[in-house]
Amino acid sequence: MEDSSIAKPLRYIAFIDGASRGNPGESAFAFIIGNENGEILYQASGRIGIATNNEAEYRALLEALDRISHLGIQEIIIFSDSQLLVNQINGTYRVHSPKLFSLYREAKAKISRFRKFSLIHIDRARNSRADRLASEILNQRISYNCGEGRSGNRGGVSPEESPSSTEQGTG
Numbered sequence: 001m002e003d004s005s006i007a008k009p010l011r012y013i014a015f016i017d018g019a020s021r022g023n024p025g026e027s028a029f030a031f032i033i034g035n036e037n038g039e040i041l042y043q044a045s046g047r048i049g050i051a052t053n054n055e056a057e058y059r060a061l062l063e064a065l066d067r068i069s070h071l072g073i074q075e076i077i078i079f080s081d082s083q084l085l086v087n088q089i090n091g092t093y094r095v096h097s098p099k100l101f102s103l104y105r106e107a108k109a110k111i112s113r114f115r116k117f118s119l120i121h122i123d124r125a126r127n128s129r130a131d132r133l134a135s136e137i138l139n140q141r142i143s144y145n146c147g148e149g150r151s152g153n154r155g156g157v158s159p160e161e162s163p164s165s166t167e168q169g170t171g
Contacts, residue, residue, distance in 0.1 A: 010035040010036055010037065011035065011036040011075065011077065012033065012034070012035055012036075012041075012068070012073045012075065012076050012077070013033075013034055013035065013036060013076070013077045013078070013079065014031055014032060014033045014034070014064050014068060014076060014077070014078045014079070015031065015032045015078075015079045015080075015127055015129060015130040016029070016030070016031045016057075016060040016061055016064050016078060016079070016080050016130055017029070017030050017031075017057070017060055017080070017081060017082075017127055017130035017131045017133070017134045018030075018051075018053060018054075018055070018056025018057035018058070018059055018060040018082070018134060019053070019056055019131070019134035019135050019138055020051060020052060020053040020055075020056050021138055023052050023053050024050050024051055024052045024055075025050065025051075026047070026049070026050065026138055027047070027048045027049065027050065027051035027052075027053070027055065027056040027059070027138075028045060028046060028047050028048060028056065028134045028135075028137040028138045029045065029046060029048060029056055029059045029060035029063050029134060030043070030044070030045035030060060030130045030131075030132075030133035030134035030137065031043065031044060031045075031060055031063060031064035031067070031130060032129055032130055032133070033064065033067060033068060033071065033073075041071065041169065042067055042071065042167075042168065042169045043133065043167075043168050044063065044067065044167040044168070045133040045134055045136070045137040046063070046137060047137055047138070052099075054082070054084055054085070054097070054100055055099060055100065055103065056134075057080065057082040057084070057085045058085060058100065058103035058104070058107060059103070060080075060130075060134070061078070061080070061085060061089070061107050061119075062103065062106060062107055062110065064078065065107065065110040065111065066110070068114075069110070069113065069114075074114055074115040074116070075114065075115050075116035075117075076114060076116070076117055076118070077118045077120060078117075078118065078119050078120070079119075079120050079121075079122045079126070079127060080119060080120075080121060080122070080127070081121070081122055081123060081124045081126075081127040081131070082121075083121055085119075086119050086120065086121040087121075088100070088104055089104070089107060089108070089111070089119050090119060
């Protein structure tokens with residue numbers, strides 16, 4: 001007899017993206033970790049400096065793997081719109097670039113620690129939230145007013161400003 005009161009464990013998913021303004025150029029990563037019910041558990045984005053778009057995609061994967069591991073998740077399905085990244089990690093394409101090869105080896109080492117791991121290619125439209133997070137971090141700028149403010153402070157930071165990386169966890 002089956003006990004229907006025992007809940008089936010949720011599957012965990014992540015969406016990752018890297019972005020670059022120029023190739024190479026200013027680059028950023030973003031990832032979103034959630035469960036199959038659509039609940040977001042954690043999301044983060046950050047600048048990585050000057051990198052190629054492919055390097056940014058790898059950084060997104062590495063950052064996501066670190067956070068997923070930190071959350072204690074042992075089984076994960078990751079979605080990426082980078083065909084190169086997905087095919088290299090899954091063994092369909094060889095890695096020729098020495099820079100990408102070191103990122104590839106680091107990713108494979110981290111992946112080996114998971115009980116179950118899948119990396120699946122999706123089109124960019126289905127990865128819009130991670131894409132938007134990575135692009136937003138590149139668009140953020142800080143402004144500094146060098147004039148004397150009313151409060152007597154020299155200069156100021158506007159309230160709209162954000163740090164160079166953002167993280168949000170729930171729960």
